[in-house]
Amino acid sequence: MSRWQRVCTLDALVPDRGAAALVDDRQIALFRLSDTGDVHAVDHLDPFSRANVMARGLVGSRGGVATVASPMHKQAFDLRTGECLDDPTVSLRVWATRVADGWVEVELTDGTGEP
Template identity: 85%
Template structure:
């Protein structure tokens, strides 16, 4: 399955707080930053602890880069690229998002291989 999946209304997301959503068959962490209608979507799975906790992470910035810090071990991830700022060999998958008629939508990737 590919295309855009409607997840929630923009107003349902509290600025600078995360929310978890099931997009297709993948858990995604959504973040709406203060004073913006743009929503970031990254993996909900923390690659260090292997726990689905990234939506509970702390939103902040480092060097002008919007970040989320894992609630488990505090590694910071760039919300735009998913790159871990503390370990360049680790990253979170980033999901394209858009806001359409007040709804947050996340793009589903094309399925590769057999269904």
């Protein structure tokens, strides 16, 4: 079973900048893309450095894929799938997002905060 958790207003997200949020006791990083307006949610925890820093990452693209690069070691992650483009054996957890009545919402399943 899934449910949607309100996180912040869409206007609170600066395009192409990350924002950290605590959702069901889990730190996530939200990104609003300037070119498409899409909102993405991924783990805030960098799997390489084990630090909660992904919201401070650099938004960009590689081969037409929207990415965020870790501010620690610069590995790039696909914002849609969480896959690390520099090491496909590593990935970030991703959450479905939607905008409803001006609010960004993140989908949670099973009441556990897991996607």
